[in-house]
Amino acid sequence: MANRVCSVFMKLGVLSGFVVTVAGGCSSGGSGAPGTGGTTTTTGGSTSTSDGDSGTTDATGDNGATQTWQSVASSSDGTKLIAVSIGIGNDDGGYIYTSGDSGATWTQTGTQQFWQSVASSSDGTKLVAVSIGIGNDAGGYIYTSGDSGVTWTQSASQQLWQSVASSADGTKLVAVAWYDTDYSDGYIYTSSDSGSTWTQTGTQEYWTSVASSADGRHLVAVAAYGYIYTSGDSGATWTQTGPQRYWTSVASSADGTKLVAVVNPGYIYTSANSGAIWTQSGSQQLWQSVASSSDGTHLVAVVNPGYIYTSFDSGATWTQAGFQETWTSVASSSDGTKLVAVADHIYTSADSGATWTQRL
Numbered sequence: 001m002a003n004r005v006c007s008v009f010m011k012l013g014v015l016s017g018f019v020v021t022v023a024g025g026c027s028s029g030g031s032g033a034p035g036t037g038g039t040t041t042t043t044g045g046s047t048s049t050s051d052g053d054s055g056t057t058d059a060t061g062d063n064g065a066t067q068t069w070q071s072v073a074s075s076s077d078g079t080k081l082i083a084v085s086i087g088i089g090n091d092d093g094g095y096i097y098t099s100g101d102s103g104a105t106w107t108q109t110g111t112q113q114f115w116q117s118v119a120s121s122s123d124g125t126k127l128v129a130v131s132i133g134i135g136n137d138a139g140g141y142i143y144t145s146g147d148s149g150v151t152w153t154q155s156a157s158q159q160l161w162q163s164v165a166s167s168a169d170g171t172k173l174v175a176v177a178w179y180d181t182d183y184s185d186g187y188i189y190t191s192s193d194s195g196s197t198w199t200q201t202g203t204q205e206y207w208t209s210v211a212s213s214a215d216g217r218h219l220v221a222v223a224a225y226g227y228i229y230t231s232g233d234s235g236a237t238w239t240q241t242g243p244q245r246y247w248t249s250v251a252s253s254a255d256g257t258k259l260v261a262v263v264n265p266g267y268i269y270t271s272a273n274s275g276a277i278w279t280q281s282g283s284q285q286l287w288q289s290v291a292s293s294s295d296g297t298h299l300v301a302v303v304n305p306g307y308i309y310t311s312f313d314s315g316a317t318w319t320q321a322g323f324q325e326t327w328t329s330v331a332s333s334s335d336g337t338k339l340v341a342v343a344d345h346i347y348t349s350a351d352s353g354a355t356w357t358q359r360l
Contacts, residue, residue, distance in 0.1 A: 067094060069342035073120040073127075074331040076168070076294070078102055078338025080124025081331075082149060083346055083360075084115030093134045098127075098149035103340060103348040103359040109149045113140055119166040119173070122214070122334070124148055126170025128195055130161030132178075142175055144195035156198045159186060165212040165219070168254070170194055172216025174235055176207030188221055190235035201235045211252040211259070214294070218256025220275060222247030228261055230275040241275045251292040251299070254334070258296025260315055262287030268301060270315035281315045291332040291339075298336025300353055302327030308341060310353040321353040 072083040079102050085094030096110035096118070113131040120127050125148050131140030142156040142164065159177040166173050171194050177186025188202035188210070205223035212219050219231040221238075228242035228250070242261070250261040259271040261278075268282035268290070288304035299311040301318075308322035308330070325343040332339050339349040346360040 066344040069328055069344070069346060070094075070115055071117040071329045072331045072340050072342045072346070073118045074333055074338065074340055075120055075124030076122040076334035078333030078340075078350075080120065080148060081340050081348075082118050082120055082124075082127055082129075083340075083342055084118045084129055086114045086116075087112070096129055096149060096152070097346075097360065099359075100124075100148070102338065102350070103346060103357075106346075106360050107149070110143065110152050116140075116161055117163040117175075119164045121166055121170030122168040126166065126194060128164050128166055128170075128173055128175075130164045130175055132160045132162075133158070139179075142195060142198070144173075146170075146194065153195075155191075155195045156189060159189075162186070162207055163209045165210045167212055167216030168214035172212065172234060174210050174212055174216075174219050174221075176210045176221055178206055178208070188229075188235060188238070190219075192216075192234070199235075202229065202238050205229075208247055209249045209261075211250045213252055213256030214254040218252065218274060220250050220252055220256075220259055220261075222250045222261055224248075228275060228278070230259075232256075232274070239275075242269065242271075242278045245269075248287060249289040249301075251290045253292055253296030254294035258292065258314060260290050260292055260296075260299055260301075262290045262301055264288060264304075268315060268318070270299075272296075272314065279315075281311075282309065282318045288327055289329045291330045293332055293336030294334040298332065298352065300330050300332055300336075300339055300341075302330045302341055304328060304343075308353055308356075312336075312352070322347070322349075322356050 067085040069085050081099040083097045087094035093112040093114050095108045097106045099106045113134050118129040127145040129143045133140035139158040139160050141154045143152045145152045160179040162178040164175040173191040175189050185204035187200045189198045191198045205226050208224050210221040221229045227240045229238045231238045245263040248264040261269050264286050267280045269278045271278050285303045290301040301309050305326045307320045309318045311318045327343045330341040337352050341347050345358050347356045349356045
């Protein structure tokens with residue numbers, strides 16, 4: 001079992017960027033048919049964890065050691081940030097880190113896990129993070145916080161969770177799994193009560209990323225060596241769209257009409273009609289993550305390894321920014337001016353990506 005878990009972890013690692021290959025991960029073709037929602041519901045657990053080992057550090061502190069940062073999220077105004085790590089050297093797992101001052105200082109919280117993805121409500125008070133477990137665990141759980149990350153509650157079933165997204169008010173959540181605990185393809189899971197209970201939906205795929213509109217009604221999910229799937233009813237039903245690619249990340253405007261998805265290796269694809277039609281843009285790169293402003297005009301995408309790229313015309317044109325790094329995730333404020341990106345360190349920008357500051 002230990003070898004199986006290690007194998008899955010390394011495959012997820014390839015996908016998330018700490019092992020660089022051309023395509024990475026396992027392959028899975030699309031299902032070919034639109035998915036309809038299932039009715040299996042799992043109830044959330046009641047285990048609550050505090051930040052017992054937490055500590056606050058600034059950009060110059062000793063805690064700024066190189067880590068493998070996996071994911072980052074931002075409040076709408078860009079002041080409250082949350083980032084998750086799988087640790088230093090990928091051996092023992094990492095923690096959750098929160099910031100209330102646009103990344104100037106950070107507080108360690110949560111338990112030690114191989115964290116994969118994180119999402120935030122608009123005001124940064126309701127947070128959600130997903131994990132693939134720790135050590136020889138065959139999967140992890142979903143963790144939610146209603147107090148900006150001070151305390152966390154475990155919920156959902158044990159899965160190899162890959163990505164999570166939140167509505168603006170933090171009540172509607174959507175998460176996707178790469179593998180189930182029996183190593184079959186994962187499903188999509190939705191929650192309408194801030195993560196207390198979860199409902200399985202969609203088709204089985206190697207899901208890699210998911211995004212949500214502000215009201216949680218319009219959802220979009222992408223799969224490795226699969227397709228793009230959209231939902232207009234909070235995940236009850238799903239429609240397959242887009243070309244078959246190795247999709248790594250997807251983002252949505254607040255109203256769910258403007259979407260952007262990236263391929264590794266491949267191009268950037270944008271849609272202005274909720275995913276009905278997709279347009280290829282950008283150059284061929286190892287695209288890893290993408291984020292969008294609330295109106296969908298300001299976009300930011302990162303390459304692993306490579307540079308940061310920004311667009312101010314909904315993806316029609318792209319400008320190289322930042323510097324070369326093994327970027328794994330990027331997030332944006334609602335107006336697109338404040339950005340945060342992670343690689344071996346956390347970096348922020350207050351001018352739409354023109355300049356960047358190392359934070360942690």
